[in-house]
Amino acid sequence: xxxxxxxxxxxxxxxxxxxxxxxxxxNDERPREPQPPAVPTAPAARRSLFADVMTRLDxxxxxxxxxxxxxxxxxxxxxxxxxxxxxxxxxxxxxxxxGYRVQHNDALGPFKGGLRFHPQLDIDEARALAAWMTFKCAxxxxxxxxxxxxIQIDPAKYSPTQLERITRRFAYALGDNIGPDYDIPxxxxxxxxxxxxxxxxTYLSTLPxxxxxxxxxxxxxxxxxxxxxxxxxxxxxxxxAFCVERxxxxxxxxxxxxxxxxxxxxxxxxxxxxxxxxxxxxLIAVQDVTGGTRNRNGIDPEDLLRYVSVHGGVARYPGGEFxxxxxxxxxPADIFxxxxxxxxxxxxxxxxxxxxxxxxxxxxxxxxxxDDILKQRGIDVIPDILCNAGGVVVxxxxxxxxxxxxxxxxxxxxxxxxxxxxxxxxxxxxxARELSIDWRTAAYVLALSRLxxxxxERGIFP
Ligand code: GLU
Numbered sequence: 001x002x003x004x005x006x007x008x009x010x011x012x013x014x015x016x017x018x019x020x021x022x023x024x025x026x027n028d029e030r031p032r033e034p035q036p037p038a039v040p041t042a043p044a045a046r047r048s049l050f051a052d053v054m055t056r057l058d059x060x061x062x063x064x065x066x067x068x069x070x071x072x073x074x075x076x077x078x079x080x081x082x083x084x085x086x087x088x089x090x091x092x093x094x095x096x097x098x099g100y101r102v103q104h105n106d107a108l109g110p111f112k113g114g115l116r117f118h119p120q121l122d123i124d125e126a127r128a129l130a131a132w133m134t135f136k137c138a139x140x141x142x143x144x145x146x147x148x149x150x151i152q153i154d155p156a157k158y159s160p161t162q163l164e165r166i167t168r169r170f171a172y173a174l175g176d177n178i179g180p181d182y183d184i185p186x187x188x189x190x191x192x193x194x195x196x197x198x199x200x201x202t203y204l205s206t207l208p209x210x211x212x213x214x215x216x217x218x219x220x221x222x223x224x225x226x227x228x229x230x231x232x233x234x235x236x237x238x239x240x241a242f243c244v245e246r247x248x249x250x251x252x253x254x255x256x257x258x259x260x261x262x263x264x265x266x267x268x269x270x271x272x273x274x275x276x277x278x279x280x281x282x283l284i285a286v287q288d289v290t291g292g293t294r295n296r297n298g299i300d301p302e303d304l305l306r307y308v309s310v311h312g313g314v315a316r317y318p319g320g321e322f323x324x325x326x327x328x329x330x331x332p333a334d335i336f337x338x339x340x341x342x343x344x345x346x347x348x349x350x351x352x353x354x355x356x357x358x359x360x361x362x363x364x365x366x367x368x369x370x371d372d373i374l375k376q377r378g379i380d381v382i383p384d385i386l387c388n389a390g391g392v393v394v395x396x397x398x399x400x401x402x403x404x405x406x407x408x409x410x411x412x413x414x415x416x417x418x419x420x421x422x423x424x425x426x427x428x429x430x431x432a433r434e435l436s437i438d439w440r441t442a443a444y445v446l447a448l449s450r451l452x453x454x455x456x457e458r459g460i461f462p
Pocket of ligand 1: 114185188189389391395
């Protein structure tokens, strides 16, 4: 096994967190020129994301009177792996990188969750994201636990060959802390099928040749030729689109007459934009780390994607006018799809939103305080652990296909994904109605009940 530190405990896209929202009084009616993206400054002390997850857990645990012992277990992570690994960069210079893998809980099955490459990734963020995976998998009823990790790195600063070496060295450092029936990574922010293929290849290279074929499911989100699943690339965006479609049907809001805005234009944001536009809704504003673009007559997401692939961001897209953070957030629309990083909808920005529903494609885009504001303002929230679960659901399908040496076509994957998403959506809606609670708390209630059941059945060793 590679060198690492294990701290045992009793445990789509570049986003916007790099920039603090520009704090201009939103109710100031004076006309303002759009502001260019703020120059990144030293980040202010970050709030603990894991503490926010626990706030949510506590709210739901109080409602279901969760067994205090199980609450204690879920309030901790199971394993926290921190690896500092050296990589030779240009011939002889070595850079040392820090990688994480936090394994929150495996009561329901092997640890599961993505790896992100982001300069702000730290142990607290990895803990929060790992816990969300536990609740997400429990909610959508797939036999996985929760994990998350990645490397604290800005991948834009490295060449593809450097990134390959960094990725492979990270996979090697993780060693046996991942495994096809133990902990199964997948793509997340700034990682993709190519990166999964490198991890797969590195992992398999450490096994005897006769073992390799039956370990292909050590990662999901692989390229098709390397054992990936049809539909995995768009799966998170597809799940978001299914949720939005169901919400629109239930609220009798024909999508052909609806408008939407998307924050983040990486894998998840760009797929959600294309798929929701495909249902007839009009995309009117998009924001990413470079700034925002807006056109009330509609933005063609395919065209925007082509532009972004050449220019690296949406800010100067000729099909729209440039908008700053506040103008973007204040854009009136029916649906807002946050698909960037955490905490984008906070006590300040929640007051700016002018939409009917927030479909959370990102993990943790809304702070607990913002939840209360959205509730007061009558804005519906399709919570992250439901709305963005499509990715891990199709990861589960990929894992199953690998285990059974099967290949399902796109139609089959989409059919099964829709069924899972709709079922979870309906259960969250029904629970929210039954207990007169918000959807996020309802989603946590369902997840906690499932986890409590398994602990009650199996007991706690010894
Ligand atoms: N990174 C995705 C998520 O946050 C997918 C995880 C997976 O497929 O394991 O849900």
